[in-house]
Amino acid sequence: MQDLLKWRLYGLVILIVALSACDNGDSLETFGGPTMGSTYSVKYVRHAGLPAPAQVQVEVEKILAEVDQQMSTYRSDSDIARFNQLPANRCQNMPAPILELVRVGEQLSEQSEGSYDLTVEPLLDLWGFGPQAREEKVPTAEALAQVRQRVGHAHLRIDGDQLCKDAAVEVDFNSIAAGYAVDRIAARLEALGIGNYLAEATGELKAAGKKPDGSPWRIALEEPRDDQQVAERIIAVDGYGLSTSGDYRNFFEQGGQRYSHTFDARTGAPVAHALASVTVIHPSALMADGLSTLLLILGPERGWDYAEKHDIGAFFVIRADTGFVTRTSHAFARLSGEKTE
Numbered sequence: 001m002q003d004l005l006k007w008r009l010y011g012l013v014i015l016i017v018a019l020s021a022c023d024n025g026d027s028l029e030t031f032g033g034p035t036m037g038s039t040y041s042v043k044y045v046r047h048a049g050l051p052a053p054a055q056v057q058v059e060v061e062k063i064l065a066e067v068d069q070q071m072s073t074y075r076s077d078s079d080i081a082r083f084n085q086l087p088a089n090r091c092q093n094m095p096a097p098i099l100e101l102v103r104v105g106e107q108l109s110e111q112s113e114g115s116y117d118l119t120v121e122p123l124l125d126l127w128g129f130g131p132q133a134r135e136e137k138v139p140t141a142e143a144l145a146q147v148r149q150r151v152g153h154a155h156l157r158i159d160g161d162q163l164c165k166d167a168a169v170e171v172d173f174n175s176i177a178a179g180y181a182v183d184r185i186a187a188r189l190e191a192l193g194i195g196n197y198l199a200e201a202t203g204e205l206k207a208a209g210k211k212p213d214g215s216p217w218r219i220a221l222e223e224p225r226d227d228q229q230v231a232e233r234i235i236a237v238d239g240y241g242l243s244t245s246g247d248y249r250n251f252f253e254q255g256g257q258r259y260s261h262t263f264d265a266r267t268g269a270p271v272a273h274a275l276a277s278v279t280v281i282h283p284s285a286l287m288a289d290g291l292s293t294l295l296l297i298l299g300p301e302r303g304w305d306y307a308e309k310h311d312i313g314a315f316f317v318i319r320a321d322t323g324f325v326t327r328t329s330h331a332f333a334r335l336s337g338e339k340t341e
Contacts, residue, residue: 026212029053035064036178037074038202044189045196045212056192060185064201067181070095071173073121083163084121084170091164099158101173101180101286108290109153109265112306116294117265119155121172122147124263127270148268178204179243179289186285198237203244206285207237221279221315235336241285245292246277246317264297273299274319281313281335300327307331 031053032041042060046053072078076085083092105118126139126147139147155167163171173180178201185199186206196209198217207217216236221244247262247270262271278295282288291312295303300318304327307314313332318325 028212029056031057031060033057033061035061036068036072036181036202040064040199040201042185042189042200043198044194045209046194050193056189056194059188059192060199063184063188064181067097067177067184070098071101071177073170073172073174080171080173083165086165086168088168089164089166091159091162093161094163096161097180098173099161099163101176102156102158102163102171104176104286104290105171105173106153106156108294111310112294112298114153114266115264115297116175116290117151117153118171118173118175119151119153119169120263120265121170122150123265123268124172127263144268151265151268175245175293176286176290178202179241179284179286182206182241182285182289204241204285204289205237205243206241208239210238235281237281237336240281240283240313240335241288242279242281243285243288243292244277244279245296247271247275247296262293262296271297271299275300275303275316276319276324277317278303279315279332281315281332304329 026045026047028043029046029052030041030043032039034040040060042056044050044056068075068078070079073081073084075081079092079094079098083094086092102118105116108116109118126143128137150168150170152167152169155165155169156171157164157166181201182199182204183206185201186197186208189197189199190208196211198205198207200206205219207219210216216238218234219237219242220234245262263269264271275296278292280288280292280295282291291314295307295312295314295316297303298306300316303314304316306312307329311331312329313335314329315332316327316329318327
């Protein structure tokens with residue numbers, strides 16, 4: 001597949017103890033492969049009557065191929081890439097999933113007062129982070145002002161089955177497409193009768209049920225370090241999606257200042273605050289994916305207030321003079337069994 005999510009971060013480490021078949025005949029089946037410029041994996045408990053891994057893998061990869069064909073900004077023939085190539089004041093027929101994600105993006109944009117936006121791809125390219133980027137550098141004020149005219153969810157409109165634009169905007173689903181794919185995979189697994197599974201794509205995941213020995217699926221939240229993966233803490237997940245967004249692995253420095261790949265659409269510039277990463281737990285992997293990005297954009301204060309106001313399960317890792325400090329929202333503590341700050 002093409003690189004749909006080339007810049008995804010890996011803030012979640014899946015802890016699975018290798019298990020052989022149990023006395024009741026249940027076994028832990030595992031498969032995976034490349035997707036969206038990264039990888040995916042599926043683990044599920046198989047018992048009599050459930051399909052073999054090869055059959056399940058075919059079903060999962062159909063979903064991933066469809067998402068890639070519809071939403072990749074790294075292939076010129078995808079539905080969204082063709083839309084992005086259109087000039088202003090044009091419309092294009094779109095499959096239902098794209099229209100669904102545009103509506104989700106509109107919701108998140110409104111709730112963040114425009115800080116979160118699906119149309120920031122021209123900004124990503126300008127600063128050196130996007131699929132059409134040339135080099136990582138701080139743009140001139142003139143170049144930034146010109147590109148900002150092509151950014152803003154208000155320039156999009158859904159008309160029946162068509163997506164329309166009144167400016168030459170470009171839509172980028174990188175902040176929600178993987179979560180959407182995981183939700184689709186989870187729904188397909190359940191339709192096949194699989195109730196105990198862990199599905200992951202590019203680091204976004206959803207888990208339900210138990211492992212063959214009856215223990216929970218356990219997920220390690222990664223400490224924001226450039227050199228290695230270190231578990232910050234471990235939580236059990238059952239029936240929830242989990243997503244981490246962070247700025248600690250994709251950035252550049254110029255003039256002694258650090259510029260991350262996370263953009264505030266209101267300013268047209270990378271965020272400049274102390275929030276290193278946010279993990280969100282939510283019944284929907286799609287919403288966990290989008291909300292983790294939204295909270296990262298808002299920062300340690302605005303993001304915390306937003307999470308508490310909207311009862312969002314969020315775990316914040318914040319840079320401090322002595323390293324990192326963490327904050328756990330009340331909803332995250334409730335859903336994961338953790339204690340609040």
